[in-house]
Amino acid sequence: MQRQAFSSALRRHGQPKPFSGAPKPANSGRTPQPLHIATAVATKRGEVLLIADTLGKSHDGEKQLFQGLTFSVVAGDKLAVVGPNGSGKSTLLKVLAGLDDFDAGSISRNKGARVGFLPQEPPLPAGVSVLQAVLQSDSDMARAVQEYQNALATANGAVTKELEVAIEKMNTFNAWEIDAEAKRVLEAVGITDLSACVDNLSGGQRKRVALAAALLGKPDLLVLDEPTNHMDVSMIRWMERELRGEDLAVVLVTHDRYFMEGVCDRLLELDGGKAYVHNFGGVNSYGMFKEAREFRRKAQANAAADARTLFRREAEWMAKQPKARQAKSMARQQKFYELSDRAKDVPTADLKVDFGTAPGAMARQGNKVIRCEKVCYTIPGSERQVIRDFTYDFVPGSKLGIVGRNGAGKTTLLDLIAGLRQPSAGRREVGETSVVGYLTQSPPAVREDLRIIDYIREISDSRKAKIAAAGGVLEVMDTPEVLLEKLGFLRPRQFQKVSSLSGGERRRLHLASVLVERPNVLILDEPTNDLDLSTVEVLEEQVKQFRGVLLTVSHDRAFMDNVAERLLVLEGDGLVRLFDGNYSEYLEIMDERDEAEKAAAGGACSTTGSAASVSSMGSVDSASDDEAANGTGKKGKGGKGGKQQPAAAAAAPAPAPAAAAPKKARKLGYYEQEEYKKLTKEIDDLSAKRDKLNDKVMALAQSGDDLEALEKASVEMAAVQETIDTKSERWLELAEVAGDI
Structure with a gap:
């Protein structure tokens, strides 16, 4: 684009207020290594990189994804794009990155700005090494090298105009140093074997290679589509730290609420083809966004209902009085068609799925569910034992999360429990009434x-x-x-x-x-991948209420915090240990452990892997062998977690920490905070209802005229009181955690 057009667009729209920053999570002290990608080379903080003006896009020329989008991105901006599946989030990212066209409006770009793009599913070239995959990527630096090589090949020794332009691009992007830069970013994201074939990489490793390609040449604007998918928690927390740099602009789509809160300062919501911009950033900012969205949707629903009422009246007039219609002003006829549009402007409906909280939603479950005894698994054709001596008795109501770095064997453990893999040693017993439902990470092939x-x-x-x-x-x-x-x-x-x-x-x-x-054993492997945030929330709420056995692997820390009562921790040595607490508590203890080890080692920093010191769990409360044998190990939030047997999940006792720090008090998670707020009002409302019922019971008892009504009111009052007792007990639990009592 021309600089004049860009300046004109800038005068029209101005620049948004920069964000001051969000709370920084604790440093895990593990690889990946600091990269300092925030040092932009073409722009500085506050400089406008991109302006979208009344942007519109449809799918196949029919379904309108979005329309009228107007916003700007400046250096240092951190913008999250949210919306339901099919609302055009990924399409918008491709449009912003210059990889897709749009149907309406315009995009003004800063000519000197560099753009990096990370797709949701990285299309790495087949049969090449990790280093070659980055060098052959679609980054500005890699394209400059490719254009230079093409111009050089066709120049035949002459200095052509194409070659001059290519050399200028090489200088602009400092592409002469592309080999060294590629190695630098690959090392930073934790990829050490640069000669490894990309065909043999795991999903997480492929995502790291693609991220390295996007970071090549220090982009000014980084566009990321679901960057946390397939990543382990160490990599996710590394990205949080790196992306918060002052000069780097980021536009991303993610279903990871903690990641979004830790990185972003603005939020662009796509809903019903329209766009809404929200200020964002910091703890519980997603909760505040939800409140604002709910308020808007209620207003939309009320306005649509009013419009439908008026529309019906106008429709009757339009249909029954054609002569009068001709005589009326065009303004009233125009109002009729506007009412038609407003009547259709209803808010997006939420999902209402039921996993197993209503009668008939899941199969009947007996006391015996699944029992694993001394289960081992060795990778065929190798001597590597991924799972060693795993013993666990899963009981109804268990809600367990499985955590560990990429490659530690989380999916393998799920496969063994589900019966998709046969153990190399040990045995798995399944109850007669157990029905296993397994949401695998990759969906099955469907015609x-x-x-x-x-x-x-x-x-x-x-x-x-x-x-x-x-x-x-x-x-x-x-x-x-x-x-x-x-x-x-x-x-x-x-x-x-x-x-x-x-x-x-x-x-x-x-x-x-x-x-x-209709499973009564639900196994979920990365269930939040590819889902929009609203669907993730519904999934989360239903999983919390599921009455059967739940096992889940997820990189989504908010999801894990809210659904898993205990954790099975895979440390990479084949052993599985039990942690009594949620994911954030586990990460907090691991951070404390790392700090203690670094202090004991004189400040030396571990760089041997994302879970280098996980095996030294010290402060982690694993059930002892005696507790396991007697089934008296501590239980999680719901009091259900499974009976650990001798030589069980915590078979290898963790060594004492070098300088064990006291465990910090647990804080309320986001959904617990929401629940805590609602409970007070619910208890007050129920108490008022109980008092009214009590007055009714007393009056009926004194009159003695209607014994049937008296019995009915008494039963209803008893039910209300029981509900009050249950909610009060839960309120006390949350109040204690919150420190209010």
């Missing part, structure tokens, strides 16, 4: 030409046939159509083909295929 509803019907019919063949009785349950509706697939959408689904919609379809089996 692209199959209709969505037909896919779920096939699974449902197969389940019914198995039950009938075994002489069982089919329970009352949701039909495939109703289940899909609860997961956001409206009836017209259900009859479309699988090929039309977005990444998030495919994840929801995979979830539907699991839930239609």
